[in-house]
Amino acid sequence: MSETLLPADEPAVAAAIAAAAAAGEPLAIEGRGTKRALLRPVQAARTLSLRKLSGITLYRPQELILSAWAGTPLPEIEAALAERGQQVVAEPPDLTALFGATEAATIGGLVATNLSGPRRITAGAMRDHVMGIRAMNGLGEVFRSGGRVLKNVTGLDLCKLLAGSHGTLGVITEVTLKVLPAAPATGTVAVRVADLTAAVRVLSAGLGSPYGVSGAAVLPGEHPLAVLRLEEFPESIAYRAGRLRDALAGMGEVSVIEDAESRALWRRVRDAEPLEAAPEEAIWRVSVQPTAGPGVVAALGFGKSLLDWGGGLVWLAGPATAETHAAVMAAAAAAGGSFTLFRGPEALRAAVAVLPEEPAALAAIGRRVKAVMDPRGVLNPGRMRAAG
Amino acid sequence: MISLPEPKPAVMARRAEIVAGLQALVPGDGVISEAVRLKPYETDGLSAYRQPPLAVVLPTTTEQVAAVLAYCHANGVRVVPRGAGTSLSGGALPLADAVVLGLMRMNHILEVDYANRLAVVEAGVTNLGITNHVAADGFFYAPDPSSQLACMIGGNVNMNSGGAHCLKYGVTANNLLGLKLVTIEGEIFEVGGRYLDAAGYDWLGLLTGSEGQLAVITEVTVRILHSPEGQRAMLAAFTSNEIAGEAVDAIIASGIIPVALEFMDRPAIHACEAFAHAGYPLDAEAMLIIEVEGSTAEQDMLLGRLKEICERFAPISLKVAETAEQSLAIWKGRKGAFGAVGRISPDYLCMDGTIPTGQLPFVLKRIGEMSASYGLQVANIFHAGDGNLHPLIMFDANDPKSFHDAEQFGADILTLCVEVGGCLTGEHGVGVEKRDLMPVQFTPFELDQMRAVKAAFDPDWLLNPAKVFPLEGNAAFQTAA
Ligand SMILES: Cc1cc2nc3c(=O)[nH]c(=O)nc-3n(C[C@H](O)[C@H](O)[C@H](O)COP(=O)(O)OP(=O)(O)OC[C@H]3O[C@@H](n4cnc5c(N)ncnc54)[C@H](O)[C@@H]3O)c2cc1C
Numbered sequence A: 001m002s003e004t005l006l007p008a009d010e011p012a013v014a015a016a017i018a019a020a021a022a023a024g025e026p027l028a029i030e031g032r033g034t035k036r037a038l039l040r041p042v043q044a045a046r047t048l049s050l051r052k053l054s055g056i057t058l059y060r061p062q063e064l065i066l067s068a069w070a071g072t073p074l075p076e077i078e079a080a081l082a083e084r085g086q087q088v089v090a091e092p093p094d095l096t097a098l099f100g101a102t103e104a105a106t107i108g109g110l111v112a113t114n115l116s117g118p119r120r121i122t123a124g125a126m127r128d129h130v131m132g133i134r135a136m137n138g139l140g141e142v143f144r145s146g147g148r149v150l151k152n153v154t155g156l157d158l159c160k161l162l163a164g165s166h167g168t169l170g171v172i173t174e175v176t177l178k179v180l181p182a183a184p185a186t187g188t189v190a191v192r193v194a195d196l197t198a199a200v201r202v203l204s205a206g207l208g209s210p211y212g213v214s215g216a217a218v219l220p221g222e223h224p225l226a227v228l229r230l231e232e233f234p235e236s237i238a239y240r241a242g243r244l245r246d247a248l249a250g251m252g253e254v255s256v257i258e259d260a261e262s263r264a265l266w267r268r269v270r271d272a273e274p275l276e277a278a279p280e281e282a283i284w285r286v287s288v289q290p291t292a293g294p295g296v297v298a299a300l301g302f303g304k305s306l307l308d309w310g311g312g313l314v315w316l317a318g319p320a321t322a323e324t325h326a327a328v329m330a331a332a333a334a335a336g337g338s339f340t341l342f343r344g345p346e347a348l349r350a351a352v353a354v355l356p357e358e359p360a361a362l363a364a365i366g367r368r369v370k371a372v373m374d375p376r377g378v379l380n381p382g383r384m385r386a387a388g
Numbered sequence B: 001m002i003s004l005p006e007p008k009p010a011v012m013a014r015r016a017e018i019v020a021g022l023q024a025l026v027p028g029d030g031v032i033s034e035a036v037r038l039k040p041y042e043t044d045g046l047s048a049y050r051q052p053p054l055a056v057v058l059p060t061t062t063e064q065v066a067a068v069l070a071y072c073h074a075n076g077v078r079v080v081p082r083g084a085g086t087s088l089s090g091g092a093l094p095l096a097d098a099v100v101l102g103l104m105r106m107n108h109i110l111e112v113d114y115a116n117r118l119a120v121v122e123a124g125v126t127n128l129g130i131t132n133h134v135a136a137d138g139f140f141y142a143p144d145p146s147s148q149l150a151c152m153i154g155g156n157v158n159m160n161s162g163g164a165h166c167l168k169y170g171v172t173a174n175n176l177l178g179l180k181l182v183t184i185e186g187e188i189f190e191v192g193g194r195y196l197d198a199a200g201y202d203w204l205g206l207l208t209g210s211e212g213q214l215a216v217i218t219e220v221t222v223r224i225l226h227s228p229e230g231q232r233a234m235l236a237a238f239t240s241n242e243i244a245g246e247a248v249d250a251i252i253a254s255g256i257i258p259v260a261l262e263f264m265d266r267p268a269i270h271a272c273e274a275f276a277h278a279g280y281p282l283d284a285e286a287m288l289i290i291e292v293e294g295s296t297a298e299q300d301m302l303l304g305r306l307k308e309i310c311e312r313f314a315p316i317s318l319k320v321a322e323t324a325e326q327s328l329a330i331w332k333g334r335k336g337a338f339g340a341v342g343r344i345s346p347d348y349l350c351m352d353g354t355i356p357t358g359q360l361p362f363v364l365k366r367i368g369e370m371s372a373s374y375g376l377q378v379a380n381i382f383h384a385g386d387g388n389l390h391p392l393i394m395f396d397a398n399d400p401k402s403f404h405d406a407e408q409f410g411a412d413i414l415t416l417c418v419e420v421g422g423c424l425t426g427e428h429g430v431g432v433e434k435r436d437l438m439p440v441q442f443t444p445f446e447l448d449q450m451r452a453v454k455a456a457f458d459p460d461w462l463l464n465p466a467k468v469f470p471l472e473g474n475a476a477f478q479t480a481a
Helices: A010-023 A074-083 A107-113 A158-162 A196-207 A234-251 A259-270 A290-300 A322-334 A346-351 A360-373 B009-013 B015-025 B035-041 B062-074 B127-135 B153-159 B203-207 B241-253 B266-276 B296-311 B324-335 B337-344 B357-374 B400-419 B435-441 B444-457
Strands: A003-005 A027-030 A046-049 A056-060 A065-069 A086-088 A130-136 A142-146 A171-181 A185-192 A215-219 A225-232 A253-257 A282-287 A304-308 A313-318 A338-343 B055-057 B078-082 B098-102 B109-113 B118-122 B176-182 B188-192 B216-223 B231-238 B260-265 B286-293 B317-320 B347-350 B378-383 B388-395
Touching (some): A010 A046, A010 A171, A056 A074, A065 A074, A074 A107, A107 A171, A158 B203, A185 A234, A196 A304, A215 A259, A225 A234, A234 A253, A290 A313, A360 B444, B015 B062, B153 B216, B231 B296, B231 B324, B266 B286, B266 B324, B266 B337, B337 B388, B347 B400
Antiparallel strands (some): A056 A065, A065 A171, A130 A171, A215 A304, B231 B317, B347 B388
């Protein structure tokens, strides 16, 4: 087992990173380590865990602002918000089952991986709700970006740079999120159709309507089910579901799923359960323009897929081989989209490009940014790409 | 007064040669060098500052932009990108030795795709131009800065502009999918695309709001949305700023997030009423304009609830629009706020801080005290839902002391915004205007970290230099600091 450092406060995190930088000894950075199997294996003998840096530091419901140490488990934040009828806007998935983890994810890890759920299409990604961060660079020097207000364009937005950088550009110690009221009610309009293309046509029609659809997915099956979620006051759910039902009636057999069942359904979509990935299978997330989603599934021809985000997010499960991975890469590229090898055996993840290549000029800028933020190359080396 | 770096003598001396070099790259009338024709480009929305550039170049294609940038890079010439020049922070202010790279001729809507709810547009398309183009089909582009008739999408991306409806729909950053851009070296590439959340570093997020510091944007893929069935506003006026602030808290606590929630203080109410005759209550200390969306029945339901909430705070006036016309009448005064203030005072500075919303009464009280001590009038307009405060400071530009005091007053307000937990700018950007205040909000190390990211894109500091980051402490401007 590799050694794990467990600093309990921010100065201790800084000291650990500074020492690692001085010694030139890389660190694997993690919250509770629930997503170790995401992207490439990190080339580091020691792990720096943020799990002890935990707790909500500020919550102002009327100001729609919540701050927490990076190691705070998501359920703790969700529980505090639920008491005041609020929620984490981006609906981050709970991937404990998918990754075989035994603990809940931390907020720092969710921001660093920029993971968002079904509500992404209307309410924005995880990174869109990061109003501020405290973080440190690869020398252990602390900096802040953003703040604790909802609208802020002061200086370069390093929050965005860190969100989705998978711990390779900085170690996030505290995050400040914009939160929003949770809708009091939900409902889902479901349309049974012949195939995925027809399903995405239903989703496009729903998303192109004035009814504020906040989730648009396709449940797989011989006759796929296109599902459109509404989150509103109860009076509005009844009205809007009725209007959607009328609008979509010609596209397939329409039904309405009520509140409790609808909530359960979207939790399953959020956590990619309908994908039904077997433990030994690899999982990919491909992001394309919505109408291209069915084509990606067809090009690959595996049985297992789940479409979310109106068809634009394609979850795929299949054989954990380099050949399958190459086919996913090719399908994503042909559809003009992006991909992530989301889960797979370590050997596969170490051997292939888990993210798309960037154009050469952009890759060069990326290397310069990495050199600026982490000059000694100690933060999560190898996590995103073989070099850096 | 804010200092600008000394022009590079070597560049100034080669002006004719540089103009000829640019003319070879952008033929026809795409290069402007005569003094009279440079005049329109010497300032932007921060009109107290003026500086004619070395030349203006108006390319029509991404390839021309790349050729111009490569040329400027090779010749050590500074470049100031420009959209419509409506920046209120001097973001598009030229430098004497800089080429202004104007994107206004790249004004084509390249594609609209309703099934995927996106539009691909050139950087010089106006904000309203996008909405106008798709409105007949029931769609719109959500961010709606008050300058939307003039300002361009490339400028919006670089300022991460907001609008009255961003409480519900988000700011520019939340409505983008992809960018085509050109680096200072003249390299062309795209970030993001026609899909959400490209894997890898979030370049799209970093570039949004980067104020022309990192690259020149030539094309933008924006998300478009279907318009709501309808919208309607109400007006509620109260006897103090504190009480209006409590009403805002109660609205948010009720779980209703209106599409817009605008606050005006007494001087703003008076200025707007005198100008627009919108029927605003002149005995009020503070007024809210609240807008909701949905079907008529949904609007009635939401407005009914909001009315009940406001009634708990003893409003002195409460008007719920019954029709679209009444709704427009309520908005009329607020939408004309800049013109209204412009009528009272020959000149004004529009400030743009953000504060935690709970600090509003305290901040307005302090601004009132400062106004008295500087002897300058101020009217406050506030996006109450998100804490973005716009004090309009009135002064006389013909009186140097008045201008100096107005700038100092503005700096004091922004410093106060930071002290109460807020920031220097919510949507107008740092530009030159707030550049020297950056140390109020950031540590020297934080500024250096951002400067280093800028330098990763633009190692020679040729792109829109002397903006955003204080010159002092910046090795790239040693001679000027
Ligand atoms: C009356 C009035 C009302 C306003 N209301 C609002 C409001 O409600 N909300 C709000 O947020 N702002 C508002 N503004 C400010 C301003 O309109 C916005 O900042 C707008 O986005 C600027 O767009 P522009 O095309 O005029 O850009 P410019 O002013 O030309 O440029 C803005 C900045 O972006 C850079 N830039 C421009 N285009 C590019 C490009 N293609 N590539 C790289 N860099 C580029 C420039 O160098 C400059 O730093 C208002 C301004 C006025 C005058």
